[in-house]
Amino acid sequence: MIVLGCNGFSRVCGIFAERFGAVGTEKHYLLGHDAGAALLVDGELVAAVEEERLNRQKKTTDFPVNAVRWCLDQAGLEFSDVDLIAVPWDFSAEVLDGMLSDITAAPMVPAAKLDLLSGIGELFTGAVSHDAILADFAARTGFTPDPDKVVFVPHHLAHAMTGYYMAGMKDAAFLVSDGRAERYSSLLGEIRDGRVRVFDESTIGAHHSIGLLFAAITRFLGFVPNNDEYKIMGLSGYAEPPVPNPFLEDLVELHEDGRYSFSRPLETDNPRGLDALFEKYFGPFQDTLEYTARVAAAAQEMLTVVTSHQVRALEAKTDLDHLLFEGGVALNCLNNTPLFEGSRFEDMHVSFGASDTGITIGAAVHAWVHHPDGAGGRKSAPPVTPYLGPEYDDEAIEQALRECAGRVEWTRLSDDEVVTRVAELLTEKVVVGWYEGRIEHGPRALGHRSILANPAFPDIKDIINTRVKHREPFRPFAPLVLESDAPKVFEMGRKTRSPYMTFVFPVRPEFRDVIPGATHVDGTSRVQTITDEDTPRLAALLRRFTALTDVPCLINTSFNVAGEPIVCTPSDALNCFLGTEIDYLVLGNRLVGKAGTS
Incomplete structure (x- = not known):
């Protein structure tokens, strides 16, 4: 079928x-x-x-x-x-x-x-x-x-x-939360043998959507709603939430069955309808780190309280031990780790397509x-990879390079030579565009359309934010780490892997000075774990880099600039490379530099 x-x-x-x-x-x-x-x-x-x-x-x-x-x-x-x-x-x-x-x-x-x-x-x-x-x-x-x-x-x-x-299509309880769907914003339920049961008594309408409220706060702070909510996550690390938290004290009300409501329902046709309330809570808007971080920390705590309330209700309604968290709110990875650690569920899954x-x-x-002719009695799904989009062959890469003749220089290398040469380059304070295979699906670059750098340099974050990504200086970067090394570097709790950057973990104290470029101001990192099976060449690069430096991580951020989608074609990659201060580009098996540089 x-x-x-x-x-x-x-x-x-x-x-x-x-x-x-x-x-x-x-x-x-x-x-x-x-x-x-x-x-x-x-x-x-x-x-x-x-x-x-x-x-x-x-x-x-x-x-x-x-x-x-x-x-x-x-x-x-x-x-x-x-x-x-x-x-x-x-x-x-x-x-x-x-x-x-x-x-x-x-x-x-x-x-x-x-x-x-x-x-x-x-x-x-x-x-x-x-x-x-x-x-x-x-x-x-x-x-x-x-x-x-x-x-x-x-x-x-x-x-x-x-x-x-x-x-893997195993029976699971689920929490879905986002801005809004047809009428609702959040559901609790369970899936058994592919059949979905919704706990209707726990359904949240759109006028009380935690996703839309978080988007309204995002907009109030000067960012793009339904896109920049991750900036609120990053900002929240620069402040402690106020005590008492006005969102929890005055706006959000928790009810039975995991329900919640707002004392002032959202006006979904008036996205700035709560701005006056936010100014009542925090004073007139100020475009300063102190002000925006204080609002962000309050918003982040509110989100954690609301979703934890929902999960506690879900625990009482199901005997299943696996939790699925999906919807746009599930991309708030700063919330996901305490949500899981505070639950009785044996595992919690947040997909790359959440x-x-x-x-x-x-x-x-x-x-x-x-469908009658569909899954039938099938009890499991084939292994799923996020690398589901277009890839481009040698001919397409060569054509894109020829179109940039005079502006770039390149050398063709074997896989082993790519790994060796790029690992050596990354021992220095350089930024490398990494482009291979099929493009990853979802909002996060997972190693096929990525920008890589050495997290041992404390100022590498500033270099990437200002000279490459053209974005706010407070934005943190994610480290990629071999799955086998992750518990050594990060306090993983009950999680053993985080392949899609959907969980945040504290960096162990002894590694905070080792990877300062990938450690946020609050001592955490949004981690991507990798394996030889998932990304063999990237895993080989990281292993070689670690052997040269004793640094067990690389910075991984999406291969794009602010406001643009992640690059897809070889021409996209070259345009981004030439329009920024990325130092080198790995384009398939070509190592590309800018003409006139050594």
């Missing part, structure tokens, strides 16, 4: 701009962002890519025409070969009725209520209803799908199935598992 997962809408961005004023940094605020496609063939995930990697528009909401075509081409398939098309949204007539009821009951003046009802009506008929999605697919691909072969999967169930599949990047995978899995 062949299942194509597809997320993205041609008109969402335009409708949000016209009807809700969502332009600029607001345009990917609510739904359709992280557009992409995924392909499942007889239960095996053979291809997945985000549309932004191909159309070069970060967090694009557009219909993923390029991603869909690439997935099919990668597998040598035509549209007529596809058995099911899975969409990770289900804006049914019943959902619309619920949305309209929510608006009708909201405490709004009649004129604003009528305007919002009209906007939601246009959004539904013009972009997100079943008929609109089918028409959009036909218009953008030239293929008209059979409506009986299109499966509309509720958004949060797609998130849950993403985690379920990537964790945000909306992964919902095409989850939707495809949901459609496959629940």
Whole structure:
């Protein structure tokens, strides 16, 4: 069985701009962002890519025409070969009725209520209803799908199935939390033999979304909502949360069954509706590290309290011992470690597709598992790798290099020579672009489109932030470490691995002066563990580098600059290399330098 997962809408961005004023940094605020496609063939995930990697528009909401075509081409398939098309949204007539009821009951003046009802009506008929999605697919691909072969999967169930599949399809409890789905923002439940049970009494509506509240705080501090929340994580390390915490004292209320609410519900049509409240709590906004860090620390503590409350309720509702945490809130890796360590669950899994990047995978899995001819009695999934996107052969690399003739110089090396030469270069204070194989899926670079550096230099973080990434100086960097070495360097607690940078651990005191460039101000690091099986050449590089330096980690950050998607093609990599102060570029088996430098 062949299942194509597809997320993205041609008109969402335009409708949000016209009807809700969502332009600029607001345009990917609510739904359709992280557009992409995924392909499942007889239960095996053979291809997945985000549309932004191909159309070069970060967090694009557009219909993923390029991603869909690439997935099919990668597998040598035509549209007529596809058995099911899975969409990770289900804006049914019943959902619309619920949305309209929510608006009708909201405490709004009649004129604003009528305007919002009209906007939601246009959004539904013009972009997100079943008929609109089918028409959009036909218009953008030239293929008209059979409506009986299109499966509309509720958004949060797609998130849950993403985690379920990537964790090996074993029975598990789940917490899904993000900004909002069709009507809700968070679900608790469990998956047994592929069947999803939602604990309805624990469901959180969109007007009390911890994800949207965190996005509102992100916006208040001058960052891009639904994109820059990780900056709040980084900032929170520079301050202690205030006592008492006004978010917990005045805004958030915890209830039975893991529910919570806000004393002042969110106005989802007015993203700055809480700014005055934030200024009441913290004083007028000041663009200073002291002010922003204090707000960030309060927000981070609030998130931890709310999600811990949900997990405690989940523990009481299920006898399962494995926890899946999915949705955009699950990318708050600073929260994930204490969340797991404070639980009774034996393990906690946060996938590389926890945000909306992964919902095409989850939707495809949901459609496959629940189809009579799908998973059947299958009890496990094939091993899953994040390296699911396009790769480019020697001819494409050579062509890209020729197009940069006169600006770059390069040498072709064997795999062993690449490892040896780059390890030697990294003993110095240099920055290396590392490009190999298929591009990784998800928001984090995991070693195929990465920027590498030596964490032994205390100022290497400043060099990368200012000269390469062009971003805020407070931003930390993640260390990659061999899985076998990780417990020696970091206080891993009950975790044994962190392959997707979804957990943060304290750096052991004896290593804080060894890897200062990868140690945050609070003494922690967002760790990526690697193995020879997952990334053989990168593991060999790290092993060789450690032998030369006695430093057991390398800095790994995404190969891009602020505001741009991670590089995809060889030309993307070369453009980023030439437009920044990256010193060297490994492009497949070519070691590339800038013309005129030694």
